[in-house]
Amino acid sequence: MSASARISNDPLIHQWMPFTANRQFMEQPRIIARAEGVYYYGTNGQKMLDGSSGLYCIPLGHGRREIREAVAKQMEELDYAPPFQYGVPGAFKLATEVAQMTPPGLNRIMFSGSGSEAVETAMKVAIQYHRVRGEGQRQRFVGRERGYHGVNFGGWSVGGMVNNRKAFGVGLPGVSHMRHTVIPENKFVMGQGEHGAYLAEDLQRFVDLHGADTIAACIVEPIAGSTGILVPPKGYLDRLREICTQHGILLIFDEVITGFGRTGEAFAAQTFNVTPDIMTMAKAISNGSIPMAAVAVREDIQQTILDASPENSVEFFHGYTYSAHPVACAAALATLKIYREENTFARVKELAPAFLEQIGSFKGLPGISDTRGFGLLGAVDVEPHGKPGARGFKILCKAFEQGLVLRAAGDAIVLAPPFAATADEITQMVDIMRKVILDS
Numbered sequence: 001m002s003a004s005a006r007i008s009n010d011p012l013i014h015q016w017m018p019f020t021a022n023r024q025f026m027e028q029p030r031i032i033a034r035a036e037g038v039y040y041y042g043t044n045g046q047k048m049l050d051g052s053s054g055l056y057c058i059p060l061g062h063g064r065r066e067i068r069e070a071v072a073k074q075m076e077e078l079d080y081a082p083p084f085q086y087g088v089p090g091a092f093k094l095a096t097e098v099a100q101m102t103p104p105g106l107n108r109i110m111f112s113g114s115g116s117e118a119v120e121t122a123m124k125v126a127i128q129y130h131r132v133r134g135e136g137q138r139q140r141f142v143g144r145e146r147g148y149h150g151v152n153f154g155g156w157s158v159g160g161m162v163n164n165r166k167a168f169g170v171g172l173p174g175v176s177h178m179r180h181t182v183i184p185e186n187k188f189v190m191g192q193g194e195h196g197a198y199l200a201e202d203l204q205r206f207v208d209l210h211g212a213d214t215i216a217a218c219i220v221e222p223i224a225g226s227t228g229i230l231v232p233p234k235g236y237l238d239r240l241r242e243i244c245t246q247h248g249i250l251l252i253f254d255e256v257i258t259g260f261g262r263t264g265e266a267f268a269a270q271t272f273n274v275t276p277d278i279m280t281m282a283k284a285i286s287n288g289s290i291p292m293a294a295v296a297v298r299e300d301i302q303q304t305i306l307d308a309s310p311e312n313s314v315e316f317f318h319g320y321t322y323s324a325h326p327v328a329c330a331a332a333l334a335t336l337k338i339y340r341e342e343n344t345f346a347r348v349k350e351l352a353p354a355f356l357e358q359i360g361s362f363k364g365l366p367g368i369s370d371t372r373g374f375g376l377l378g379a380v381d382v383e384p385h386g387k388p389g390a391r392g393f394k395i396l397c398k399a400f401e402q403g404l405v406l407r408a409a410g411d412a413i414v415l416a417p418p419f420a421a422t423a424d425e426i427t428q429m430v431d432i433m434r435k436v437i438l439d440s
């Protein structure tokens with residue numbers, strides 16, 4: 001067979017799509033051709049509201065001129081330079097700006113290209129930090145059920161999403177998972193539930209079981225996004241912090257979704273007033289325009305790793321070809337400038353109360369088993385029809401037809417509007433979501 005004979009006439013066949021029901025997609029393609037502001041446009045010109053800010057990554061809406069221009073300018077000036085042993089001006093500037101936004105002390109910033117890479121970076125920093133301090137036996141990680149930390153081996157191993165794990169073997173050894181925080185006592189609570197701080201004691205149990213001095217880090221999303229907006233119960237994150245501090249375990253917050261304003265402050269760490277030792281971020285750092293991610297590390301953690309190495313030697317054998325990519329840095333710098341100048345995160349505080357009230361109002365509608373939310377993140381659990389997730393997927397497809405792009409995490413239907421949306425546009429999103437759910 002010649003090479004060309006293996007090329008299909010079906011224009012959709014050759015892309016193997018990520019996290020997608022590929023065969024179903026061939027039958028019922030959902031193609032997005034263009035976007036502007038908070039709207040997408042399909043190939044036939046149909047207009048759709050972006051109810052998920054892309055994948056939680058475009059708070060400013062699509063097509064901001066300032067970002068586009070910064071990217072074009074950077075492409076002309078310097079399209080690429082190797083990040084190992086060389087540096088580009090934009091990366092240092094961006095690191096400084098990010099360090100000004102992170103909680104005090106977390107001011108050493110390492111860039112990467114995706115949230116998954118940021119998570120791997122954070123986990124490796126944790127291991128090496130302990131090792132250079134003579135605690136190389138601290139190799140265990142504690143994650144959480146229903147956590148999502150990307151798809152690389154470290155990330156899915158500490159993550160707690162069954163479908164992301166079961167096809168891929170045993171993963172990283174020495175990982176324990178705390179219970180997730182969705183409990184009946186907090187059903188239909190919008191914001192933080194009163195009950196459930198005790199779930200943090202799971203970490204203490206792993207300390208008791210394995211010995212604190214075997215555990216490198218505990219990693220959680222302050223609000224778990226990908227499994228349907230799991231808001232931490234009051235006191236839960238504080239208690240995790242206490243246990244980590246008491247036992248020398250590093251606390252890693254994965255703020256890939258919550259970072260850059262989603263909860264009303266720059267980071268959820270600030271919203272919940274709990275400071276981790278290491279923090280990952282991605283997505284909204286560049287308003288989704290160019291892949292970019294970062295890890296913020298406590299200053300003394302970085303210093304300890306640097307000091308442990310001989311002079312003129314690489315201290316941390318880790319990095320990516322596209323770490324601190326100059327074009328991504330330019331996109332992120334332009335994005336952060338807009339956040340500052342437009343006071344973007346304050347807008348979340350303005351929009352969130354009405355949004356959360358609307359999501360909360362699904363309580364009592366037929367077939368709704370829970371509602372959750374915080375900031376501009378809201379989720380409605382629908383009772384499954386048949387196989388778990390089947391109804392959620394049907395709702396996603398129907399919403400697309402009705403002019404709304406949303407997320408379905410199994411049977412949790414999630415809205416995460418761009419901060420640039422008006423209150424009316426958010427109401428429209430919720431209205432379409434309600435209609436599609438009730439029709440499903």
Ligand SMILES: Cc1ncc(COP(=O)(O)O)c(C=O)c1O
Binds near residue numbers: 116221255
């Ligand atoms: C909390 C969290 N961590 C990590 C990731 C992985 O990021 P990426 O898809 O950029 O690799 C995601 C993606 O949604 C995420 O939500």
